[in-house]
Each structure stands twice: as structure tokens, then as C-alpha cells.
Amino acid sequence: MKKVFELGFYVTFGAGIAFGISSFTILSELFKVASSFWLVVSICLAGFVCMLLSSSIAELASMYPSAPGVRTYLKVALPPRTSLFLVYLYLIFMIMVAGIESYLFALVVRQLFPQLPSLAVVLTLLACTVIVNLLGLELPRGVQMFTTTALILSVLTLGAAGAASHLGNLHWDFRVLSDHPLSQIGDALGSAVYLFIGFEWVTMMGFNAKAYERKIPISMPLAILTNIVAYCIFALALATRIPVDTIKATAIPQLPYFVQIFGPRGSVVGLVLSILAIVSCFNAGVMGGSRLIYALAREGNFPKSWGTLSLRTGAPIGGVLVLGTLASIASVIIVSFELEEIAAVVGSAIVCCVYAAFMWAVLRLRKTHPNARRTFRSPLPIWLHWVLIVGMPIAGVCALFGIKGKTIQVLATTIGLVVISAVTVLWSTKYSKNEAAMRLQAKAT
Amino acid sequence: MATTDVSAVQTSSLLASLHDFQNRFNNDQRVKKLIKGWNRFLKVDGTDTGEIYTLTIQDFAVNKIEPGCPVAEDNEDLITLQAAQEALVRIFTGKYNPAHALIDGALAVFSGERDKVKLEAIAMIIWGL
Numbered sequence: 033m034k035k036v037f038e039l040g041f042y043v044t045f046g047a048g049i050a051f052g053i054s055s056f057t058i059l060s061e062l063f064k065v066a067s068s069f070w071l072v073v074s075i076c077l078a079g080f081v082c083m084l085l086s087s088s089i090a091e092l093a094s095m096y097p098s099a100p101g102v103r104t105y106l107k108v109a110l111p112p113r114t115s116l117f118l119v120y121l122y123l124i125f126m127i128m129v130a131g132i133e134s135y136l137f138a139l140v141v142r143q144l145f146p147q148l149p150s151l152a153v154v155l156t157l158l159a160c161t162v163i164v165n166l167l168g169l170e171l172p173r174g175v176q177m178f179t180t181t182a183l184i185l186s187v188l189t190l191g192a193a194g195a196a197s198h199l200g201n202l203h204w205d206f207r208v209l210s211d212h213p214l215s216q217i218g219d220a221l222g223s224a225v226y227l228f229i230g231f232e233w234v235t236m237m238g239f240n241a242k243a244y245e246r247k248i249p250i251s252m253p254l255a256i257l258t259n260i261v262a263y264c265i266f267a268l269a270l271a272t273r274i275p276v277d278t279i280k281a282t283a284i285p286q287l288p289y290f291v292q293i294f295g296p297r298g299s300v301v302g303l304v305l306s307i308l309a310i311v312s313c314f315n316a317g318v319m320g321g322s323r324l325i326y327a328l329a330r331e332g333n334f335p336k337s338w339g340t341l342s343l344r345t346g347a348p349i350g351g352v353l354v355l356g357t358l359a360s361i362a363s364v365i366i367v368s369f370e371l372e373e374i375a376a377v378v379g380s381a382i383v384c385c386v387y388a389a390f391m392w393a394v395l396r397l398r399k400t401h402p403n404a405r406r407t408f409r410s411p412l413p414i415w416l417h418w419v420l421i422v423g424m425p426i427a428g429v430c431a432l433f434g435i436k437g438k439t440i441q442v443l444a445t446t447i448g449l450v451v452i453s454a455v456t457v458l459w460s461t462k463y464s465k466n467e468a469a470m471r472l473q474a475k476a477t
Numbered sequence: 478m479a480t481t482d483v484s485a486v487q488t489s490s491l492l493a494s495l496h497d498f499q500n501r502f503n504n505d506q507r508v509k510k511l512i513k514g515w516n517r518f519l520k521v522d523g524t525d526t527g528e529i530y531t532l533t534i535q536d537f538a539v540n541k542i543e544p545g546c547p548v549a550e551d552n553e554d555l556i557t558l559q560a561a562q563e564a565l566v567r568i569f570t571g572k573y574n575p576a577h578a579l580i581d582g583a584l585a586v587f588s589g590e591r592d593k594v595k596l597e598a599i600a601m602i603i604w605g606l
Contacts, residue, residue: 170590239551300508327576330577331577
């Protein structure tokens with residue numbers, strides 16, 4: 033029974049952290065670049081690619097069990113500045129996701145309470161999350177499993193119930209095959225990867241060393257598979273019940289869908305699902321992000337105060353406050369300029385590059401540490417690693433061109449974030465006492 | 478007062494470092510403030526030598542260090558630290574910051590997230606790391 037609970041926890045954790053409110057926004061984005069048929073194909077393909085990636089991430093996790101994933105895997109394998117640059121990009125992505133999620137939550141709340149200003153809802157949500165984390169309150173494993181299971185089962189049930197009687201509306205016939213499928217998949221694939229981001233966080237959660245031999249390597253594809261099914265069914269449900277133009281025009285397509293099924297009470301269903309998503313995804317994200325800031329501060333990459341701990345609760349209060357502040361700034365920018373879709377697509381491109389770096393890390397470590405202990409070894413052939421190392425960044429770049437009419441804003445945002453990361457790397461190495469350590473690490477790698 | 482049963486244990490550098498840690502831990506008032514209500518078993522596992530010790534933290538003190546692990550693996554109060562013996566010795570003598578060791582991949586910690594941070598906080602207090 034305990035073994036089943038353990039595996040169940042890993043699967044629900046991986047699936048839950050990837051399933052946020054912004055997942056629905058990405059579905060809306062995908063409808064802009066692909067027809068319902070190719071959209072489903074793209075989601076399955078992106079999920080399959082993430083499953084392949086997960087086997088390599090599992091190998092890294094088996095070498096460094098319980099380590100703070102993205103920082104350790106890249107630090108031990110890649111040149112120090114490259115690894116730090118990618119970690120900062122990943123951190124910026126997490127901050128953007130906090131901004132996007134809180135903004136989308138505000139949009140859902142405003143459907144029920146239109147008199148509430150978006151910014152007030154966003155800042156209240158962030159303040160509550162920061163307070164919960166400052167107090168050192170941790171979501172029990174059972175509650176995490178319950179909220180994720182309730183969220184995904186609800187999406188599956190409501191999607192299947194809504195779509196079942198209207199499948200004829202899909203109009204899938206041989207003509208879909210002649211409608212530039214490669215172009216549609218190319219535009220959708222990079223964005224679709226966003227739907228699964230976060231599955232790898234489970235590698236920090238192993239109960240014991242043995243979990244890294246089988247349970248964690250198996251849990252990641254299972255979590256991805258769960259989300260593939262949920263996203264595909266819900267995407268089909270949207271396509272059968274809502275006009276495509278309506279889906280494309282909103283960042284929260286789940287709401288018009290629930291209103292279509294339940295009438296005005298559909299907004300309440302949307303709010304309940306959003307709260308479940310906030311509990312399973314948003315809070316864990318803020319907690320993980322603050323831990324990453326704390327770890328980077330303890331390493332000497334950020335000011336020492338950012339690594340402050342509460343001696344009463346053990347909470348990383350420096351990291352929580354910094355992340356809360358940065359997420360609030362991101363939220364204000366996203367709310368003011370309605371940048372949620374641009375931020376989501378840029379975030380997706382960033383993570384495509386980080387995932388490619390994980391694959392590269394596996395190959396480098398096999399070369400530099402051939403005899404290191406690996407309790408799990410990825411069965412992927414070397415050539416497939418290289419295909420993914422090259423293919424993932426290309427998919428990410430293609431995603432940047434997926435939002436028609438906003439290419440310049442997307443590219444400007446991307447360049448801006450790259451510059452911020454590069455400058456922060458320089459700042460970390462030059463103005464901290466970390467330069468000597470970096471030289472040593474460079475020598476070692 | 479805290480006692481240590483070492484009768485059946487062959488003294489090693491790891492054990493010596495654990496005793497050093499025990500002394501510092503038990504004599505630091507700020508640590509006591511931090512570990513209020515925090516009773517845990519700390520399993521220290523040297524992956525290259527197979528040496529295993531378990532520290533019992535109870536009532537504000539490390540009051541036992543014993544060879545092996547008398548606690549079931551799925552006990553929720555069990556925190557497991559795994560590393561090469563040399564790294565463990567350096568960690569328990571304050572020469573290697575455990576936060577750095579975790580990020581470097583030199584140390585694995587199996588516990589709840591809060592327990593990980595608590596251990597780092599203890600290291601911060603004892604050695605000012």
C-alpha cells in the first residue's frame with residue numbers, strides 16, 4: 033500500500049505541477065496555429081518528446097538524487113557561466129509563470145466579481161502565497177495528491193461529458209491531411225511543451241535512494257501521459273462546443289466552455305478548478321522558486337540576505353520575499369500590458385533550451401564521469417539525444433513565431449530576458465566572491 | 478544529559494566528526510531554539526565505505542549515536558544523508574557547507590523539504606556557514 037502511495041504521490045506531483053491555469057491559455061494559443069486534429073497531434077508529440085527527455089532526466093536524478101535539479105545537473109556538467117545563464121533563464125521563467133498564473137486567476141475571479149480590479153486580485157493572491165510560505169506551512173502529501181487528482185479527474189470528466197455528444201462537430205476527414213500539417217505542428221510543438229513543464233521537479237522529492245531506481249523514472253512518463261489524455265480530451269471538448277474564434281479570443285477558454293455546459297453557474301466551476309490548480313501548481317511553484325533563489329544565494333551568486341532563513345520555522349524567508357517581489361513586478365507588467373500569451377510562449381522557448389541542456393548534460397557526464405554511480409540509465413540511443421539537443425531549441429524558436437502579429441514583441445521580450453540573464457551572470461561572478469569558485473569549477477568540468 | 482553508546486563501534490573519522498557535531502549541537506542555545514518540537518533520526522550513510530550511523534535528536538539534543546539504522550526506512554521522522562565518507566566528515570566538521578554539497582551533487586538528503594532547510598539552518602548556526 034505504501035509503495036502505491038509513493039508512486040501515486042510522484043505521479044500526481046509531476047502531473048499537478050504541470051497543470052496550471054495557464055495550460056488552458058496555451059490550448060487557446062494552439063488553436064491559433066493548428067486545427068483541432070493537428071493540435072491533438074502536437075500535444076501528443078510534445079508529450080512524447082517530454083517522455084523521452086524524462087528518461088535522461090531520470091538518469092541525472094539517479095546520479096544526484098534529491099539535488100536541486102536544474103542547478104545541480106547543469107552545474108556538474110556544463111561550463112559554469114553557461115550553466116548559471118540557463119539557471120537564471122529558468123528562474124525568470126518561474127517568475128513569469130507566477131505572474132501569468134496570478135493574472136489568469138484574476139481573470140477567472142472577475143467573471144464572478146467583475147467589480148474587483150485585476151491588480152488587486154493578483155497582488156492579494158501573491159501576498160497570501162508569500163505569507164503561507166513565510167509561515168513555513170507545507171502542503172501535506174495527501175492534500176497535494178487529492179487536489180491534483182480532483183483537478184485532472186474533473187477536467188477529464190467535464191471534457192468527456194461535453195464532447196461525447198458533439199463529436200460530429202469536429203469535421204475530421206481526409207482534408208485535414210492536406211492542410212500544411214508540418215507547418216501547423218512546427219508552430220504548435222514548442223508551445224505545447226509548455227503544457228508539461230514541471231514534470232521534472234519530482235526528482236527532488238524522492239522518499240529514499242531506491243526511489244531513483246524505478247519509481248521516479250516511471251512516474252515522469254506516467255504523469256506526462258495523464259496530462260496528455262486530459263489536455264487532448266479537453267481540447268476536443270473545446271473544439272466541439274465552442275466556436276474556434278471564441279477560443280482564440282480568450283486567455284481562459286475553459287470559462288466559456290463551462291458556461292456553455294452549466295449556464296451562468298459555469299463560472300463557479302471554472303473558479304473551483306482554478307483554485308485546485310493554484311493549490312497544486314502555483315503554490316508548489318512559488319515554494320520551488322524561493323528554494324532555488326535561496327540555494328543560489330547560499331552559493332554566493334545572489335546577495336547573502338536573499339538566503340536568509342527563519343530560525344523559528346526553517347522557511348527560506350529571503351527567497352520567498354525576493355520571489356514574491358519579483359513575481360509581483362512581473363504580474364503588474366503582465367496585467368498592465370496583457371502580456372500573458374507572450375510570456376507563456378517565451379517561457380516555453382526558454383524551457384525547450386533548458387531541456388536540451390539536460391540532454392547535453394547526460395552525454396557530457398557519461399564522458400567525464402563514466403564510472404559514476406547511475407542507478408538508472410536512459411535507454412535512449414546517443415543519436416536520439418543529439419536529435420533532441422538540436423530539435424528542442426528549434427521547436428522553442430518556432431514557438432516564438434507562433435503568435436501572429438506579435439512577433440516583434442515576442443522577440444523583444446526574449447532578447448530582453450537573455451540580456452537580463454547574461455548581465456546577472458556577470459554580476460554574480462564579478463561582484464560576488466564567486467569568481468575563484470567558478471574558475472575551479474570550470475577546471476573541473 | 479546526552480550519552481553516546483559507542484561500545485560496539487570501531488572509532489572512525491566519520492564517527493569522530495559525528496561526536497564533534499554532537500558536542501557543538503548540544504551546547505548551542507540557538508540550535509535549541511531552532512529545533513523546538515523537532516525530534517528526528519538522522520541516518521548518516523557513507524556510500525563508499527558502507528559505514529552507517531544514526532543520530533537520535535530528541536528533547537533538544539543529539540542524545541544517541543549508534544551504528545547502523547534501528548529505524549524503519551519508511552519512518553516519517555527519518556532523515557537520510559548519503560555521501561562519500563570524506564564529504565560527510567567535512568560536512569560534520571564544518572568544512573563543507575551542506576547547502577553547497579547538495580547543489581554540487583556530493584550529498585543526497587532524503588527528507589521533507591522543511592527538514593532539509595532545518596539541517597542547513599543548523600549548519601549555519603553551528604559553523605556560521
